[in-house]
Every structure is written in C-alpha cells, then in structure tokens.
Amino acid sequence: MTTGRRGEPDGLLDLRRLDLTPGAGAEADVPVTLPVVTMGGQPYTPEPAGVIVRVDVGSSGSGLGLRLRFGAALTGPCQTCLAPSRVVIAVDTREYQALGRNAQAAGDDDFDCEYLHEPARMDLDVAAWARDAMVEAIPMSIFCRPDCRGLCARCGADLNTGPCACGDDATDPRWAALEALRERLTGESDDPL
Ligand SMILES: [Zn+2]
Ligand SMILES: [Zn+2]
Incomplete structure (x- = not known):
C-alpha cells in the first residue's frame, strides 16, 4: 500500500465524503476489478472482471453499519469433466465499525471492520472486501451442468x-x-x- 489516497484509486471508498449523520443512510457505487481465483489448482475468471459494488453505510451514532452487494459470474473448468463452466454468485454481506476506536492499535473483530484503514478508519478497501466476499460466496462445487x-x-x-x-x-x-x-x-x- 502506498500513501496518498486522495485520488481514490480503483476499489477504495473514502467514507468522509458520505453523509454519515446518525440515522441517515448513505450509499455509493464503487468500481472494482475482481481477481482470478484459483481453486483446486484451476483458475476461475470473473467475467466481466469489472463490476460495480454497491456500498450502503448507516450511522447509528455508536457505530457504522456497512453493507456490500454485487453480482458476478465466474468461468472455469467443470470440477468433474473439465468442460468450460460458469457459475453466477450474488454477494450480500455486512460489517460493523464501532466509533471512537481510532486510537486502538489492534483491530477487534467485534468492533472493527478489517477493511477500514487507519489512521482514521474512514478509508474503506472495497476491492479487498469484495474479493474476500466473492471467494466465500463461490459454491463448493462447480459443474458444467447439474447432472454432469x-x-x-x-x-x-x-x-x-x-x-x-x-x-x-x-x-x-x-x-x-x-x-x-x-x-x-x-x-x-x-x-x-
Ligand atoms: Zn472408460
Ligand atoms: Zn462437467
């Protein structure tokens, strides 16, 4: 990671530019380039690689509720016959960030969102969150057809x-x-x- 994120590179969201008034809801569409995922030694390629990720941010006064949503499709070999296969996934996941924890050195899973970066915990790494959520959403089995x-x-x-x-x-x-x-x-x- 380099310093100087003012230009907001691909996949990063500065929460400071959203309206985080308690009770208000803010949303942002963030362009993200999804990576190729390797499973069982085989590459599974997001097509298209570029997706628009919807981020919803709600402030309760004591913390921020973060929600990340997007749809994606991956292509790669069928796990039983190696024929080209396609799997569609829908990601809908949430994180929470408690307020007033900026001085904490170590992150705590219950209070801190690991995708919000120090020092102010207001830079959301949407690309990293989307990547992890995509990997979690991939089904255990990818087949060219259900009865392969x-x-x-x-x-x-x-x-x-x-x-x-x-x-x-x-x-x-x-x-x-x-x-x-x-x-x-x-x-x-x-x-x-
Ligand atoms: Zn045979
Ligand atoms: Zn197959």
Whole structure:
C-alpha cells in the first residue's frame, strides 16, 4: 500500500465524503476489478472482471453499519469433466465499525471492520472486501451442468457424450451385441488386445 489516497484509486471508498449523520443512510457505487481465483489448482475468471459494488453505510451514532452487494459470474473448468463452466454468485454481506476506536492499535473483530484503514478508519478497501466476499460466496462445487457424469476414471472419456468401452459394456445391450459380433468374426474368444 502506498500513501496518498486522495485520488481514490480503483476499489477504495473514502467514507468522509458520505453523509454519515446518525440515522441517515448513505450509499455509493464503487468500481472494482475482481481477481482470478484459483481453486483446486484451476483458475476461475470473473467475467466481466469489472463490476460495480454497491456500498450502503448507516450511522447509528455508536457505530457504522456497512453493507456490500454485487453480482458476478465466474468461468472455469467443470470440477468433474473439465468442460468450460460458469457459475453466477450474488454477494450480500455486512460489517460493523464501532466509533471512537481510532486510537486502538489492534483491530477487534467485534468492533472493527478489517477493511477500514487507519489512521482514521474512514478509508474503506472495497476491492479487498469484495474479493474476500466473492471467494466465500463461490459454491463448493462447480459443474458444467447439474447432472454432469464426469470422466471415466480408467480411459478418461467424457461420459456426458455416452458410455466408454471400459465401463458398463456388460450391461449395455448395444455393447453386448458388438461384443458378440466381434467374437463371431474372430471365431473365438481369443482377445487380440
Ligand atoms: Zn462437467
Ligand atoms: Zn472408460
């Protein structure tokens, strides 16, 4: 972090320019560039990377209630078949900052919002908050479709396009017929493979 944030770079919100009169509600739309997230060694890319994050700030007199909302979509490989997949997430999360704690050296989870920076705790790092909230909102599983059958563990075939030769051939009548035909053509059960 560099000093001198007066220019309000991407993803930063100076709460001092909002109306924080107790009882009043203020809101701001902050442009943020979302980062690529790596899960299971695979990259998941926000598309579009640039989103507008809505920040609501309410002052109660004893503290600030902060709310962050945005929608995003991530693209990356299906976790079972590696086909291109897309997941849409909706972020809606809150933080609280107690007033009169500016002199505190260490942050306290119950009273301090970790995304508000010293010395005055009035610079809100919207980009960092949005990034963390996005990662938390990503579902545990990302599939190309809800009923993705994945890849065959033996031959690697995409089972969404049909059964592979090493799978359920004994129970699939089409494969059973092929097997019978092959045995008849070769004249015996001697497997050339
Ligand atoms: Zn899949
Ligand atoms: Zn297979």
